[in-house]
Amino acid sequence: MDVYSTLTRSKENFVTINKNRVNLFVCGPTVYDDAHIGHGRTYISFDTIKRYLEYKGYAVFYIQNITDIDDKIINRSKESGIPASILARKFEKRYIEDMHKLNVNGVNLFARATDHVDEILDQIQRLIDKGFAYETEDGVYFEIDKFPEFGKLSNRNVEELESHRDIVETTKKNPQDFALWKKRIDVDEPTWPSPWGEGRPGWHIEDTAITEYYFGSQYDAHGGGLDLIFPHHEAEITQMEAVSGKAPMVKFWLHTGFLNVNGEKMSKSLNNFITIRELLEDYEPDTFRFFVLSTHYRSPIDFSKESLHQSEKSLDRIRKYYELLDVEVDENKYECDVLAPHMEEFFNSMDDDFNTPKAIAAIFGLINDTKKELSEFSSEDKRAIKSFLDDASHIFGVSFEAEEVNAGLDDLLNVISEVRSELRASKQYDLSDKIRDELQKLGYEIND
Template sequence: MEIYSTLTRSKEDFETINENRVNLFVCGPTVYDDAHIGHGRTYISFDTIKRYLEYKGYAVFYIQNVTDIDDKIINRSKESGIPSDVLARRFEKRYREDMEKLHVNGVNLFARATDHMPEIIDQIQRLIDKGFAYETEDGVYFEIDTFDEFGKLSNRNVEELESHREIAETTKKNQQDFALWKKREGVDEPTWPSPWGDGRPGWHIEDTAITEFYFGEQYDVHGGGLDLIFPHHEAEITQMEAVSGKSPMVRYWLHTGFLNVNGEKMSKSLHNFITIRELLESYEPDTFRFFVLSTHYRSPIDFSKDSLHQSERSLDRIRKYYGLLDVEVGYDDYECDALKPHMEEFFASMDDDFNTPKAIAAIFGLINDTKNDLDAFSESDKIAIKAFLDDAAHILGVSFETEEVNAGSDDLLNLISEVRAELRANKQYDLSDKIRDNLQALGYEIND
């Protein structure tokens, strides 16, 4: 199996630090608002990666951090009048509900920043003791000039590091030095005691403190969105490799591509910001998941209603084929000559940097080559095909089972079709198109 690492900009053979065990860390949410479909894209991708690694026989320990103290949380708390800890727990709960609906259920541990203050403070103190960090009147900072390899993940110069502090930076040695600990700034802000005074951690330090505590100084895979490479992941490498003296901190860095909406960057100002909750009011979770996996995790993806409808139709096509396999899958292994090349293509694609679109194409290749002759297949052939599709469905995190329909639903559809035909005959195209679009949203294919 080969996977692409952002650090080397190349595909590498997958070799773990401990045989048959993978430690996987993915940057989790900052819990001040509902998760959006861009978050959904990233976490669906890494959930699928974990599923496939487990299918391959690896024991995977998957951690997501939860940033439950941050400037955004504090500002939202002041705006809403809700205490910051209550606000953070509320949106963490909603985030986990959203993930469960998307079948993103492979995370073994959600590690809150506020539950790991001793580890954060300890790591900062060791960085100070080793000469990589220093205290000022307003905080503790990592001194960039003490770490020669800063920028090796992003290939960017230290001068490009943007500060994430919103106060004057006059006390720092270098404007590019980043915060490890922020001393109390206001009377209404939550703080924790530390050797440097009451305050709270910087954004970057929580991740390395958490991963060092659970994984040690080096581990296998770190994931996140492309937007986190710089400065966040760059700062993580700097902190961890400085304090441990070991390199690399992580063997493989995996990053998901950006999600746009109708060709534009998603933002509230453009009125194209879509939360997962809003999406699931209109679409089945499997549809969005199938849409995400129809594009390679590293590639940009463009979200639109048309693309979701295409995913609905594609998923429905697999389900209809699956429904033709009227056999029960047992525990015996069966082989099918017609299945073999497509099954090999599926797993070869997944072994090639988790190439889900090619793996899905292998499923459609199977359908195209066998659907018309399926009645002539032996029962053992059908069992082999169905068992493969069951495995594929589990890896992709979707269901190929068709839902039971109510008796008389065919009659209802025929009636709707007749009404729609009459509307078209009377040139009432707007209303007939609305019926068509709504039926397509429910998974029915309409051809005029």
């Protein structure tokens, strides 16, 4: 299996530090608002990658951090009047609910930054002791000039990065030096005690403290969106390799491409910002997963109602074919000559840097070659095909079962909605509200 690493800008044979074991870390959300479809794209991609690695026989330990202390959280707390810790827990809970709805269930550990302050303080102290960090009147900073390889992931030098800074903080030795610890500025800010005064962690240090605690100073794979390469992932490499003296920190750096909406960058100012919750009001979670996987994880993806509708039709085509396989799969292994080349193409595609669109194309190749004659196939051939599709369904995290159950559920929900309307018309609001509240607990939102 070959996997592309951003660090080397090439595909490399996927060789892990410990045979058949993979330590995977993916940057999680900053929990100050609901997750959007760009988050969904990234986390569906890494969920599928984990599923395939496990299918291949690897034991994968997948950690995702939760940034629950940050400027954005503090600012939103001040705007809303909700304490930062309560605000963060609220949106952390909603984020995990959204992931479950998208069948993103592969994360083994959600590691909160605030649960690892001791590890963060320890790593900062060691960086100071080794001469890589220094204290100023407003915080503790990493001294970029002490790490000559800074920029190797983004392939930029320090001079080029200078232009990315809008404000030059005079307390720093170099404008590019980044914060490891921020001293208290506002009395209302959440803070923790430290050898350098009350304050809170910088953004970058939380991830390396977490991964060093669980994985050690070197591990197999680190993922995130393309926008995190600089400065976040660059700073992570700098911190970890400086404190440990070992390189590389991570062998495989995996980054998902940008998600645009109708050809434009998603932005609240452009009124094209879509949360996962808003999306799932109109579309089935499997449809969005299938849409995401129809583009390679490293490529940009353009979201539109038309493209989502096309994914819906494509998925429906697979489901109708799957329904024609009127056999039960058992534990026996069956071979089917017509299946073999398509199955080989599927797994060769997944082995080539998790190329899901080519893998999907292999499924449609199978459908095109067999659908007309499928009724003449033996039961053994049908079982072989169905078993393969079950495996593909599991790897993609998308159900190929016909939506008969969901159709029945829709009918049931319509009946319940009509009953509620009658209850409201007769002013039986307490009973109507109770039905609404119970449905919300089950994940169904009703807006009157």
